[in-house]
Amino acid sequence: MRTKILITFSILCSILWITSCRKDFDYAPSNGHLSFSRDTVYLDTVFSNIGSSTYLLKVFNDTKDDVVIPTLNLRNGLESFYRLNVDGVAGKEFNNVPIYAKDSLFILIETTIDITDSAVNELLYIDAIDFDSEPYRQSVQLVTLAKDAIFLYPNEELESSTEILDVFIDESTEPVEIEGFVLNDEYLTLNNQKPYVVYGYAIVEEDQELIIEAGSRLHFHENSGILIKEGATLTINGQLSENDEELEGEVIFEGDRLEPGFDDIPGQWGAIWISQGSQNNFIDHLTLKNAQLGLFVQGQENNIETTLTLTNSKIFNSSTINLWAKNAKIYGENVILGNAGNSSFLIENGGNYSFIHTTVANYWNKGFRFNSALDIRNHSRNNFDVGFNLQKAEFKNSIIDGNGQNEISLITNEQNDFNFHFQNCYIKLNEDNSSNINNPLYNFNNTEYFTHIITAGELDYFSPTDDDFRIGLDSDVLNKGDINTANSSPIDIIGTSRLPEPDLGAYQAINKEN
Structure with a gap:
């Protein structure tokens, strides 16, 4: 009887040890429960073929469960002008990305846009980062104005x-x-x-x-x-x-x-x-x-x-x-x-x-x-x-x-x-x-x-x-x-008349409240 109890206790400890070391088996699908530091990332204005600064998007798991994002990708796919780095991994498409409970994920975003149409001086380039697929898909929009030069x-x-x-x-x-x-x-x-x-x-x-x-x-x-x-x-x-x-x-x-x-x-x-x-x-x-x-x-x-x-x-x-x-x-x-x-x-x-x-x-x-x-x-x-x-x-x-x-x-x-x-x-x-x-x-x-x-x-x-x-x-x-x-200089630097009572400097005084 004592031997059986010891064996049972040993098996139970082994199971607990194995499950504690294999938390990846406990991830639940994100199922549309993510939240984001912003719903749109504006990468400001860049010149055609000149790389942008790096922008940060934070993805939050506010639930009590560890979750996995089945797919994380740029909507325009591999042809997108955007580049992502997800927790240190570069790419444009990712699968099974984990986030622990009450934790966050860091995504770095950059772009280099090529305006090929010589008749176009400006191009508003829009893409999105999609998290999961329908019916649980969540998205963050990406917007950049590129200027040809x-x-x-x-x-x-x-x-x-x-x-x-x-x-x-x-x-x-x-x-x-x-x-x-x-x-x-x-x-x-x-x-x-x-x-x-x-x-x-x-x-x-x-x-x-x-x-x-x-x-x-x-x-x-x-x-x-x-x-x-x-x-x-x-x-x-x-x-x-x-x-x-x-x-x-x-x-x-x-x-x-x-x-x-x-x-x-x-x-x-x-x-x-x-x-x-x-x-x-x-x-x-x-x-x-x-x-x-x-x-x-x-x-x-x-x-x-x-x-x-x-x-x-x-x-x-x-x-x-x-x-x-x-x-x-x-x-x-x-x-x-x-x-x-x-x-x-x-x-x-x-x-x-x-x-x-x-x-x-x-x-x-x-x-x-x-x-x-x-x-x-x-x-x-x-x-x-x-x-x-x-x-x-x-x-x-x-x-x-x-x-x-x-x-x-x-x-x-x-x-x-x-x-x-x-x-x-x-x-x-x-x-x-x-x-x-x-x-x-x-x-x-x-x-x-x-x-x-x-x-x-x-x-x-x-x-x-x-x-x-x-x-x-x-x-x-x-x-x-x-x-x-x-x-000899009757108009100031912004076109305001300084006559008949000129002030000192390049500007004639104006009301600050205007």
Whole structure:
């Protein structure tokens, strides 16, 4: 009797051990009882043939039972433009996928969409992830807008189209080498029919002109940009837009990632470089954002011709400098030079500059910033002995501001000319700082340098950390502009009349509640 009981107990333990080790026998079909972190996954906008970011979908088993999903697949099958990764396994079709009770399943989703019809500029691509089959099928929709684009990149078949360039000096003073390619005649005029995606530096050769028409969109890949060589010219003919959201007339330069998460990430692409010896460049209604160095302009000593005319344009969110001018001759009107990791506007090696109704304001909040929003020098930053005459640095009806104590830096080597003047400007400077008190360059009572300067007050920006430097009706720079200067620039950057009482900066004040 005792032996029989021991045998029975042994068999029972074996059964319990086996069933505990083989839980896969206990899975029940999901039978339509799954829940999801979202019912539709929007993968945002991508360019044709460029991969998207990775998106996450969570699948929950809220029941008390371990379940198995008999089938999990993309509705468009193996031909789908979407790709899945289900708990670490890549594919487009899966069978018998388990989920424990009160547990979840992670699905990663990506896409690369190919628009084959050249007549189609945009394609709304829709698919779905199906869980199980009828009558228990549950689905999560997948939606992506793909844009067709014209891709500009080095031609691997033509060795002569590729150049290695020392573009500009980075923070470590070392040359930055990039790959460039020469734009052929077909792409010396760019329009708004399709966006352009640039890989590497697009080079405009001597005696050539790159014309960019109103409404054009240029998207630059990492370490990409435009190089205007000596004797070449850049002309950007943007226009005032009627729709503030569509910006149909604006020319826009930005990175090639269209997802919202990349909208305000600095340093996504390289720079626009205007080389020494390039003259009469013209830029109107351009928005340039998220570059490493926004606009780099090289001039030459005793410039006779204007290097660049820059009007109605915004440059912001560069990881280093928005506008860097070296011994150039630049005229600026209705310009916004916003947040940057270094200076918003750096003038180096002298030159000749005249800016009216310009907002230079740096409220960088993505790390430490050690330089002033506006930095003016008649020498090289790295060598006081390399100097050039600052023939003129003139700012009228403008704002020099930021989240630092001193947002203007005036540095001379005391060997070359250093001529500057600010008239009817707001300038943020800590006048009580001992170094500023003892420096005659910051004596706001010296009319040779300063006339009608405001150093304190509320600017009443809309959202400065987001590069929205519109000003409200509570701003202390209202009606502080010089009327004669405003007569030469009667319309602000968004088309608002600033007469008869002009405000300072690129924007005329408006009601924030509108």
